Amino acid sequence: MLSSRLQEVLDGRWAHVRKAARSELTGDEFVTVFGETIDEARERVTRQLRRLPADPGVAAGFPIEYGGQADPGGSVVAAEMLAQIDLSLMVKAGVQWGLFGGAVVALGTKYHHDRYLRDIISADLLGCFAMTETGHGSDVQQLRTTCTYDPATQTFDLHTPHDAARKDYIGNAARDGRMAVVFAQLISGGKRYGVHAWLVPIRDEDGKPLPGVTTGDDGHKAGLLGVDNGRLSFDHVSVPREMLLDRYGQVAPDGTYTSSIDNDVRRFFTMLGTLVRGRVVVGGSAANAAKSALTIAVRYGESRRQFGAPGEDREIALNDYLAHQRVLTTNLATAYALHFAQDELVTALHDVQTADGPVDEHRQRELESRAAGLKAAQTWHATRSIQAAREACGGAGYLAENRLPGLKADTDVFTTFEGDNTVLLQLVAKGLLTGYRDAFGSLDGWGRATFVADQVRSMVLERTAARSLIERLIDAVPGRDEEVALTNRGWHLALFEDREKHLLDGAVRRLRKGASLKPERQFDIFNDVQDHVLETARAHVDRIVLEAFVAGIDRTADDEVKALLSKVCDLYALSTVEANKGWYLEHGRLTPARSKAVTGMVNDLLRQLRPHMTTLVDAFAIPDEWLNAAILREEPARQDVMAAHDATL
Amino acid sequence: MLSSRLQEVLDGRWAHVRKAARSELTGDEFVTVFGETIDEARERVTRQLRRLPADPGVAAGFPIEYGGQADPGGSVVAAEMLAQIDLSLMVKAGVQWGLFGGAVVALGTKYHHDRYLRDIISADLLGCFAMTETGHGSDVQQLRTTCTYDPATQTFDLHTPHDAARKDYIGNAARDGRMAVVFAQLISGGKRYGVHAWLVPIRDEDGKPLPGVTTGDDGHKAGLLGVDNGRLSFDHVSVPREMLLDRYGQVAPDGTYTSSIDNDVRRFFTMLGTLVRGRVVVGGSAANAAKSALTIAVRYGESRRQFGAPGEDREIALNDYLAHQRVLTTNLATAYALHFAQDELVTALHDVQTADGPVDEHRQRELESRAAGLKAAQTWHATRSIQAAREACGGAGYLAENRLPGLKADTDVFTTFEGDNTVLLQLVAKGLLTGYRDAFGSLDGWGRATFVADQVRSMVLERTAARSLIERLIDAVPGRDEEVALTNRGWHLALFEDREKHLLDGAVRRLRKGASLKPERQFDIFNDVQDHVLETARAHVDRIVLEAFVAGIDRTADDEVKALLSKVCDLYALSTVEANKGWYLEHGRLTPARSKAVTGMVNDLLRQLRPHMTTLVDAFAIPDEWLNAAILREEPARQDVMAAHDATL
Structure with a gap:
């Protein structure tokens, strides 16, 4: 089946961790429970935590000599999988083995490791x-x-x-x-x-x-x-x-x-930097929870026949509506794009943290910046798409038994914990503004604005996965004008890159101007352009995500899977361009006619992807037991359709 | 105080209802409770329902001969006030007196009224x-x-x-x-x-x-x-x-x-039409809950000093950040705009439902359309702005004791009950497409597309409150070009109106084309343009809201209040234009330079309104007891600022 082959691509490097979780973390003890009291919920989650397997598991990141697997990538993926079972369990595991245990490993020395790590890994010592x-x-x-x-x-x-x-x-x-x-x-x-x-x-x-x-x-x-x-x-x-x-x-x-x-400042940020895994886990977990919500909404939208087509002998499913696709399929496309970006990030984290020899400062800084940006993008995506999924299911989406309320409520804090998203985007922007050189500078918001403005140099494009591929695609665009096909990948990449570069240049120019006009008002200098700076960071993250998606598709061997992913990527790229069309028009990157054509193409892609909506969620391979949504079990809508057909009156 | 005078303007025609609620519905029995079990919550709300006063109250809409006040407007406002105390209580009251009791009044006859209305009003008979x-x-x-x-x-x-x-x-x-x-x-x-x-x-x-x-x-x-x-x-x-x-x-x-x-169809929609009050209540209640959330976030953002300004001897409050203002102040401006629109809607409802003689079909249809559109706009505004308020308060916004989680969770269903928002916007669009003539046609989604396309005539601009004022302002615009001041109200009105008209014309053209190409595929004809049709409806609602805001400001006598409202209206108008700048640029209504200037002016207005953020929420006059947020009582951030000043190290 196409969805199974697609699943193999998504499962990626840590497929064994994902598959083990799907087959092992089942049964009554891992089913989400609704309507618990706070005491019952705490009791249950602590109990579940102690029953989690060590291998593969969230504790896989610990050193082998203390019982871990020295597999930081595996530990991130294991935590992400818990997010599809129960987000409290994911957070509890993240606190215990990621934050608490992770700090003991990263900030402590042999004395602390010898005395505490085994009990931390076994959860005998909770911290x-x-x-x-x-x-x-x-x-x-x-x-x-x-x-x-x-x-x-x-x-x-x-x-x-x-x-x-x-x-x-x-x-x-x-x-x-x-x-x-x-x-x-x-x-x-x-x-x-x-x-x-x-x-x-x-x-x-x-x-x-x-x-x-x-x-x-x-x-x-x-x-x-x-x-x-x-x-x-x-x-x-x-x-x-x-x-x-x-x-x-x-x-x-x-x-x-x-x-x-x-x-002192540099030391502190070096210490913080060793704890980057938490942000990677939160971003990936948010994205995984969003996949659960989208799976529920898409399956419900497929079974739910709201109206009959007037004058025709066919049933219209909710998923047939353009407005429904506008919400669900575009969010699915973003979910796919983010999946590949997260995959690349986890690999980068794993490689940095398992590298021999001294820490590569440059790669470490880049990892931190990417973790910050993707954490913001993924958690906001989760907030948006879970909300959209809830609304797409109407009243049913409001009942606890259909899981969406829990997904929404549990993930809601992710946008502001492990770093507030806005603060994280500023961190990303600061890294860009200083060409990654001062990324571990003060987090005081806007400190040393004049210093930053002076240090700015031209943007350094960091493309970890597929630098040459991206450049080849961009170079192959036959002139960046109206003649290029709307689905030309190089054109998409060029649009994303151009936006980031231009926004960054503008931010630098405005910061320099502010610094020359009122050098003593450092807060005002930055605050006057805060919206511009944040947009720059968002544009940066958009580019990173698109490039990771493109690189992921390039790695895919299966032609049919590749073709489907490519269409999903078209939708991600063009719906992102559409969302920012004001900017592209303001800056002459799109003509009005081309801009309207982008909207037309997005709608066309939604139609083309309509038959694949369920394929795309099936490939997430989330066990029904984990989804645990009553509407997916009952399917009253289907019964109703049959009953309506049978009605004699 | 400016905020008190502003409050008088907002309290409007049913000020006595609002004031009575604020002074009477207090004390322990009306305080929101956190962490209740479902049984405790149901028990409490039923108890509170029975203790609600009849006058002024939600039951005020019933006929005088059965113990009501024949005051439908007052009953709506009374319900909206309950939304600031507890949304369960509001919904419970709405079910009992609005939906259940309202249906008995509107669909029943003397037999039913005589037998049941008194017990319904007294809540002895719950239904x-x-x-x-x-x-x-x-x-x-x-x-x-x-x-x-x-x-x-x-x-x-x-x-x-x-x-x-x-x-x-x-x-x-x-x-x-x-x-x-x-x-x-x-x-x-x-x-x-x-x-x-x-x-x-x-x-x-x-x-x-x-x-x-x-x-x-x-x-x-x-x-x-x-x-x-x-x-x-x-x-x-x-x-x-x-x-x-x-x-x-x-x-x-x-x-x-x-x-x-x-x-049959017409009869059914006439019956439904008599129940329009429910939608008016839900929209107004959602907007009122949003006011509670914005009040909490703005007050917290004022007291919370996140960082000191580098190199300067001043404290920076969260509210000083442009990004914070971008979220909170623009949502406040929308809250103000919607308040005036709701005010106008409640007045229209009251006048239609208390008019002597036979029902004015045209006014009834217009009321239904406006109720549908504003219900969608207000409930989506609530979802967005409560979410934004929660995020603006960081981790504190995630704690139940700070009220925001409850506001978010309780209002979340409003976008899909009492009519799903998307379906309601289609209803609005259908009314526009048929010049209000067939607004009570089938709700089957897209039935009789060809019929609708044939019936289309030019847009009928319905401006209840201030038709001549609006036209005067638009006529006074000195040419619609780059020369006009960005804060020219006539220019704003013209931009909103133009957008609606052009979108409507385009929708008509595309529907006619579809109908001529594939007359038998009625679902497809509509579905191909569903996004366009929904955008038309949104543009219509945007215009209605702006015009109501303009009319409300025009009625304001107090010059200082008027000046402040006018600035808030500038922000509402221009941030709406900014949100739709892609469309304006695509259609040549804004040049790129003008579009950038709009963004600049939005930022400028945010700066000008910075000192008034608390004034704007104070004027909502929500009792502290109703807000019931621990962060507003403790003010640990202030303590911290003082402590930091005292620190000797």
Whole structure:
């Protein structure tokens, strides 16, 4: 079947991880439950977490010597698969093995690894990743929690100076966490060395908070009821010197601070950079949840016959309506494009994190930028397409038993956690503005605008997967004018690239002008062009995604699959151009006639893809048990059609 | 204070209803509760419903002789106010007094009024409005439930022929309803007379389903937990002849059918038309819920200081960011525009429903079209802006205690109930295509396409509130070219009107062409241009909304308020033009330079309105108790700012 062959292409390099999840994570213990109380949901998810297999599994990223597989790519894919079962379970696993365990691996040293990693992998030691504070979400450099070293006792004093400095929204903090990786300002000898992390016990074996630790419960949330998010405050808690996760900064018994990275800001962002996997997991999980929603909506739209065609002997399914296709098929095309982009990102992450020798700074920066941009694109795609799927199912889409409400509620936070999307796009833009050189600069929003404006150089096009292919396609375009076929791939690529370049040039010009007019108003200089800068970042991500899709199609051997993917890619490219047609017209990249022709071609592609809507969702290969939507089991609409045919009156 | 004077303008004609709600519906019994079980929520909402005052209240629309106020406008506004307290309560009240009670009033006659209205108004008799069936959401003409008259027993036999014909998503059906207005196909003497409604007891005094009635529970939903939506099936239930709500169609004891309206379809849509109030309430309630969300997000964005301005001694609030204003202030401008449009709609509804003498068919059709269009616009605005408000509050926006998750989940169904928005926009478009003449034609999607195409005449501009004002403003535009100021109101009006006209002309042309090429493929003729037709309807609604806003500003006496509203109107108009700039450029209505200038002016207006963001939400005058958001009480961010200032290190 075409859908099975398409599935093989989508399953890709970690197909074994995907297939193992589909066959092993089944049965009653992994079925999503509706209408649980918060306590029931937490209980269930903790139970499920402990039953997750280690191999292949989310813990596959840990070093082999402690029981992992040294397979960071596999661990990301395993987490993404959990997102199709239950998003609370995915987040809980991500907190435990990605954030908490990942921080111990990446920021700690052998002392910490030997003592804790096995229990972390087995989930005998559940932990928290305590970075975010109530008063400081995105500006993590400015955390207010302090951890002050005292050489007399050889301990740190961990302290929450005021309410806004309490750690907030921390997974595992409300109930299950026994330890936490706590981020705070390191102070020694009266001097501040920036944000570092400590491994701090927070509860005793009975689950009672330890002396000086106050835990709180974030309580009910929009979704993710199974994750016990909570708050942590510290009242002069004593932390042994050894519990500083000291890979990037060490404090000697006498209080002397040492680090291989002199600059505090740079050190902090290097530390953060090692934790990039979280963003990759969140983006991929959001996209996978969107696939579940689209699968439900497309299958429902296929079975649901809303009206008979007037004057004709044929039934009209919801999926036959152009407006329905405009929503579902275009979102499907985006889902496919993002799948290939995520695939490329996971591969890049895996290769960077398993490379021998010292870290390649340039590749690391590029990975971080791409992870940030794709996390934003995928989570916004999830918010949009799950909402669209819900509406496409009408009243049925509002019932919990049809799964869509849960998918919407659970994924809704993804646009603002693991980095707020807007802040992440600014990070992407900053990387572009400085030619990737200063990407790990301050996250203070708009700091050092004049510096940035001075540093700008021409855009560096980073095309990991298929640089030569892309250039060949662009070069082959026979003049960029009205004569080129609307489905010419090189023309699409050129349009995307041109938009990014032009937006970037314009942003640079406007920043320079602002800097010359009011050099002292750094915030205003950036803020005046914030919309332009964000659009630049979006255009960049659009290009990255299209190029990954093109490269993925190029790798596909099966001609029939390739032809179908190519049509889906046409739709992704042209519907993206259509969404930005105002810009293309403003800048003379499309004539009015050509712009109208793009809309006509999008509609034509929707018609061509109509027979393949179910093929495209079948290839996601999500087990019915995971979809767990009552409307897909009952099919009352089909019964109704038959009954209507039988009606004698 | 400016905000108080602005509030007076917004409160408008039914200010006394709004003020009474704000002062009376307070205290513990009306506070929103988070984390309830479904049973607790249903219990609470039913209790609250019974405690709602009658005057002013949602029941104000009933005739004075039965205890109402004959004030349909007041009843709509009262329902809208409930939407700011608790959306379940609003829906429950809407089901009881709007749909159920409203159907008894509008479709029944004195017999039914005398027997039931007092108990309905007092909420001693809770009831359902049982129209929608599992298999037929939007195509209500094609309901499968039958009600067959038997002259021998002088009773009807009410029957659900198969599963897909069960009534579904029916409020009050799962728990509280004792009677239901049931819509079914009337059959007498072997002949079908189309859909009619009966008043049918469904439960006994103990709440047990009556013989032949099967009730079901829709269970957990995304939101609106306090509304007991459920299912109803009938197994040959005997219904006395008198229980037919027989205002528009009567069955004599011998089975003879009579009606003042010969055509079945026309009769059905006349019956539906009397129930237009439900759509007006849903649209207004969605918009009011959006105001709550925007109030929370704007106040939070004002107090939250995310970053300090680099190199300067000033704090930057979230609201200072252009990207934040792009989301919140433009949504606020839309909220204002829709407020005036809703105000005009409620007035039109009130005037039509309290007019003496026979129904003015033309005004009734226009009211239905406007109610449909504004319901779609307002509910989509609510979905978008509540989502935006949630994201603008970051992680805090995901916690139930901050109210936004509840607002999002509760309102989410509004885009697809009381008429699916897409279907409603098609209804609007059909009205435009036939110059309002055939607006009550079949809802079968695309029936009689050739007929419609033949009937098309030039667009009839209906401008209820300020026809001459609008024309004067448009006529005063000094040539529609680059020279006109970007804030020229006549130019805005001309742009909106021109877009609607041109889209309509194009739709007509394409429909005629399709009809001549393939007259037998009626579905395809319409479906090929469905996106175009929907865009036409959206352009129509945009114009209606702008004109209502302009008329509302014109009525405002207070100069300072007027100036502020005018700026908000500039932003609404230009951000709408900006959102559609692709179209304006494609059609030569904007030059590229002018289009870029529009974006520049939008940003400029955002800056000008920055100091008024809180004024604009304060004028909504939503009591803190109703907003009930923990982040607005705690203000940890402010504490943090002070603490940061105090920090000595």
